[in-house]
Each structure stands twice: as C-alpha cells, then as structure tokens.
Amino acid sequence: MLGLLGGAGLAVAGCGGDAESAGELLAGRARLPEPFTVPLPIPEVARPVRPGRYEVTQRVAAVEILPGLRTEVWGYGGTFPGPTFELRRGTPAVLRVRNELPVPTSTHLHGGVNPPGSDGYPTDLVVPAGHAAPHGHPGEVHHPVVKDYRYPVEQRAATLWYHDHRMDFTAPQVWRGLAGMVLVRDEEEDALPLPRGERELPLMICDRSFEEDGSFRYPQAHGGHGHSHARDPDFMEGVEGDVILVNGAPWPVAEVTATRHRLRLVNASNARRYRLRLSPGGRFTQVGSDAGLLAAPVAHDTITMAPGERFDVVVDFSAYPPGSTVTLLNTLAGGPAGNVMRFVVTRRAPDDTAVPAVLSRPPGRPRPVAARTFDFRRTDESWTINGHRYRPGVPLARPRLGTAEVWRLTSDFHHPVHLHLAHFQVLARNGRPPAATDAGWKDTVDVRPYEVVDVLARFDGHRGRYMLHCHNLEHEDMAMMADFDVI
Numbered sequence: 001m002l003g004l005l006g007g008a009g010l011a012v013a014g015c016g017g018d019a020e021s022a023g024e025l026l027a028g029r030a031r032l033p034e035p036f037t038v039p040l041p042i043p044e045v046a047r048p049v050r051p052g053r054y055e056v057t058q059r060v061a062a063v064e065i066l067p068g069l070r071t072e073v074w075g076y077g078g079t080f081p082g083p084t085f086e087l088r089r090g091t092p093a094v095l096r097v098r099n100e101l102p103v104p105t106s107t108h109l110h111g112g113v114n115p116p117g118s119d120g121y122p123t124d125l126v127v128p129a130g131h132a133a134p135h136g137h138p139g140e141v142h143h144p145v146v147k148d149y150r151y152p153v154e155q156r157a158a159t160l161w162y163h164d165h166r167m168d169f170t171a172p173q174v175w176r177g178l179a180g181m182v183l184v185r186d187e188e189e190d191a192l193p194l195p196r197g198e199r200e201l202p203l204m205i206c207d208r209s210f211e212e213d214g215s216f217r218y219p220q221a222h223g224g225h226g227h228s229h230a231r232d233p234d235f236m237e238g239v240e241g242d243v244i245l246v247n248g249a250p251w252p253v254a255e256v257t258a259t260r261h262r263l264r265l266v267n268a269s270n271a272r273r274y275r276l277r278l279s280p281g282g283r284f285t286q287v288g289s290d291a292g293l294l295a296a297p298v299a300h301d302t303i304t305m306a307p308g309e310r311f312d313v314v315v316d317f318s319a320y321p322p323g324s325t326v327t328l329l330n331t332l333a334g335g336p337a338g339n340v341m342r343f344v345v346t347r348r349a350p351d352d353t354a355v356p357a358v359l360s361r362p363p364g365r366p367r368p369v370a371a372r373t374f375d376f377r378r379t380d381e382s383w384t385i386n387g388h389r390y391r392p393g394v395p396l397a398r399p400r401l402g403t404a405e406v407w408r409l410t411s412d413f414h415h416p417v418h419l420h421l422a423h424f425q426v427l428a429r430n431g432r433p434p435a436a437t438d439a440g441w442k443d444t445v446d447v448r449p450y451e452v453v454d455v456l457a458r459f460d461g462h463r464g465r466y467m468l469h470c471h472n473l474e475h476e477d478m479a480m481m482a483d484f485d486v487i
C-alpha cells in the first residue's frame with residue numbers, strides 16, 4: 001500500500017488549483033503599497049504585572065496596516081500581532097485574558113505543554129460582559145469576562161505562538177487579528193552563541209485581504225454571523241489573502257547589519273503554505289523546530305511552512321555586500337504573494353555569534369506502545385477525521401501518560417496536522433524518510449494530498465482532554481478536529 005501511495009504525493013484533490021496550494025484566493029479591493037516600503041514592526045514584549053503574572057485584554061482597535069488606511073482589528077492588547085511573551089523554563093506564568101470583544105474567545109498556546117484547563121479547548125470560552133447567547137455545544141463552559149491561563153513552562157526553549165481557538169469561529173477570529181508569539185527561553189539556549197537582541201527577529205507571517213476602506217475582507221459565510229457550518233462552498237478549501245503580512249505589516253523591509261541574524265519564523269496564516277527562499281540566493285541554517293532547538297543545525301535552500309509550523313533559523317547577512325538587498329520570497333505563489341519581505345544590508349559590523357555543530361540535547365525517541373491511524377478527509381460537505389465531524393468530549397484515542405505512540409496521518413488534501421500537548425517526531429512520509437524540514441520535535445506537520453505521514457508522539461506532562469486537528473483554520477471550523485484523552 002505504501003508503495004502505491006508513494007508516487008501520489010503531489011496529486012491534487014480535484015480542485016483544479018495547483019498542487020501546492022492549500023486554499024482559495026480571496027482577492028482584495030484596497031489600494032496596496034509598493035512592496036518593501038513599510039518598515040518591519042517588532043511586537044512589544046509583554047511586561048508582567050508582577051513576577052510570573054501577565055494580563056492582556058482582547059479588544060477592538062483601529063490600526064494602520066495599509067499606509068493611509070485604518071483597519072479594525074480584534075487584538076490581544078489591541079494590537080496585531082499581540083504582544084510577544086518571553087517565558088522562561090522553570091518559571092510558571094499565569095496569563096489573565098480579559099475579553100472586551102463582541103464575541104466569546106478561547107486562547108490556545110500553540111506548542112504549549114499545559115494542563116487541560118489552560119489549553120484553550122474550543123468550548124472553554126471567555127465570554128464578554130453582557131453576552132447572553134446560550135451554551136451552543138455539549139459541555140460548553142463560559143468564563144465571564146476573564147480567565148486565568150496557567151502555564152507551567154516546564155518545556156524546552158522554543159518558538160511558540162498563541163491564537164484564538166473558539167469553536168466554529170477560529171478562522172474569522174484569527175483573521176481579525178487574534179494571534180501573537182511566545183518565546184520560551186532556557187539555560188541550554190542561553191549557553192549558545194546565537195544572535196540575540198536586535199539580531200533576533202520574531203517574524204509572524206500571515207496573509208490577509210482588504211476591502212477598499214482598509215477593513216479586513218473575509219467571506220461572509222465564514223465571517224462569524226450566526227452559528228453554522230453552512231460555509232461558502234467557494235472557500236471550502238480555506239481562505240488565502242492576497243497581501244502577505246510580516247508582524248502585521250505588508251511586505252515590510254528591515255535594515256540589518258552584515259552579520260548573522262536569528263529569524264523566528266511562524267506561519268500564522270489560516271490556510272496558506274509558503275516555500276521560503278532568499279534572493280539573490282543564500283541559506284537558512286535551521287537551529288530549532290516547533291518544539292525547540294535541534295540537536296544539530298540543518299542547512300536549507302528553501303523552507304516549506306504549513307500553517308501553524310515554526311522554523312528557528314539563522315541567516316548570515318555577511319554573505320551579501322553592504323548596500324545590497326535580500327528578499328524573502330514565497331516560491332509557491334506567483335504575483336504579489338510571491339514576496340514576503342526584504343532585508344537591506346546596511347554595513348559591516350563585529351559579529352561574535354556562531355552556529356555550533358552541537359546545539360542541544362533534545363529528548364531521544366521513546367519506544368512506542370501503540371499505533372493508530374487518523375484519516376483526514378472530506379466527507380460530504382465537511383472535513384472529517386476518521387469519517388467523523390468533530391464531537392466535543394468524544395475522544396478518538398486514549399493514550400497513557402508517559403508513553404509514546406506511532407500515529408499514522410493520512411490525507412486527501414493539504415492538512416497541516418497539529419496535536420495539542422504532545423510533541424512528535426516525523427518518522428516517515430509515504431514509507432520513506434521524512435523531509436529535511438521535518439527535523440526535530442514538532443507539534444504541527446505538513447500532510448500533503450494522499451500522503452501517509454507517520455509520527456512518533458509522546459504524551460507527557462498532563463492527563464486530561466486534548467485534541468488533534470487540521471490547522472487550516474477553515475477546515476478546523478468545518479469540524480476537522482478530534483479529542484484525545486491522556487489517561
């Protein structure tokens with residue numbers, strides 16, 4: 001069976017689009033800026049209100065994304081992206097989320113190893129003041145106005161991110177701005193001579209479309225009116241915007257010295273995959289994956305990123321003459337979405353950084369105690385796992401705490417599969433070795449049409465109810481999720 005599937009990795013799921021595209025393009029109507037004219041913003045680093053305690057308010061705000069136009073965002077702290085939280089392994093953090101939006105929310109720390117009550121389960125909702133809607137789903141929980149999320153932060157240094165995870169409405173609510181980054185740091189990372197300070201850039205990449213007045217454009221049927229899985233069939237595959245934003249700015253430009261820089265790449269798009277490449281050439285030296293530092297660096301000419309994935313890379317700008325420009329391209333798209341951002345190399349500067357041949361000692365691969373298969377597929381007008389639409393509270397698996405299992409992920413389309421709580425390593429694609437970009441411990445894997453991806457997942461940290469789901473957010477809202485209970 002694996003042999004037969006082996007050649008089908010690039011077949012397309014009957015949509016007539018190109019085989020690498022995971023969504024449907026929604027053309028915008030706004031006047032767009034020339035690429036590489038808006039400076040790259042760096043999100044504020046959140047300051048604790050007291051040690052280990054953070055507070056953030058989700059609110060409506062008007063921000064300037066396209067020059068000269070105002071965009072209403074729903075933002076953590078009223079910004080898009082929200083503030084970056086810098087957490088330290090061994091120092092627990094409490095994040096109080098206050099909801100001043102017109103809709104309920106649930107905040108998921110993507111990649112976090114957190115107790116189930118703080119995981120951002122889709123029906124574990126923070127509801128705004130005056131919100132009178134009834135409980136819409138079995139087992140739905142309503143926290144009035146505020147909720148304290150408790151993060152033990154016992155995990156390795158890694159690039160995480162946080163975003164809304166509200167049942168049925170994750171895609172429109174993230175599209176409106178509910179996402180930000182979290183950097184976990186630890187002593188293992190401190191000891192490395194990697195670029196830091198101004199030479200460490202968090203880069204949250206996502207796509208959006210805009211109306212003529214600068215407001216976000218999004219398909220009405222997906223837009224959060226009423227309560228429905230009756231989505232716009234034109235966007236069944238997912239929504240792709242025609243403007244690429246980095247840290248909330250369209251095709252921005254950043255000045256860099258001719259030294260090494262560390263780029264924390266996050267694909268925060270609803271549905272868009274990227275294949276990143278540097279022009280006029282150059283290499284990404286990957287030092288970390290979703291769940292932390294690699295054992296050893298891996299060099300890539302290109303990096304393919306599915307929604308939810310992170311790549312922690314070093315780029316050495318001393319390879320380019322001062323005064324030159326280096327463009328980060330997305331070779332999966334033609335037209336405007338083929339550009340991501342640009343670096344302008346300003347001048348030579350001292351550089352005492354390095355990328356050591358040994359980066360870290362990640363946990364080894366445990367021996368699996370069980371194997372299961374999860375089939376991600378379109379069934380009638382829904383996206384399903386093992387033939388089921390999402391049923392909150394009905395687990396499809398009950399792995400034991402402290403064990404590991406091989407989970408086989410099969411697919412009819414592009415489905416970036418994300419596991420809450422559990423980190424995994426990719427063992428095989430179609431029975432063959434994984435891609436170079438599959439290295440390390442991960443929490444999200446790019447599963448392509450008719451692919452069979454085997455991952456070794458370990459269930460550590462907490463017992464309770466977690467989930468796996470497709471991280472194409474429109475698919476997720478169209479029920480491509482499942483619970484698993486760690487027992």
Ligand SMILES: [Cu+2]
Pocket residue numbers: 376383414415416470471472475476480
């Ligand atoms: Cu999917």
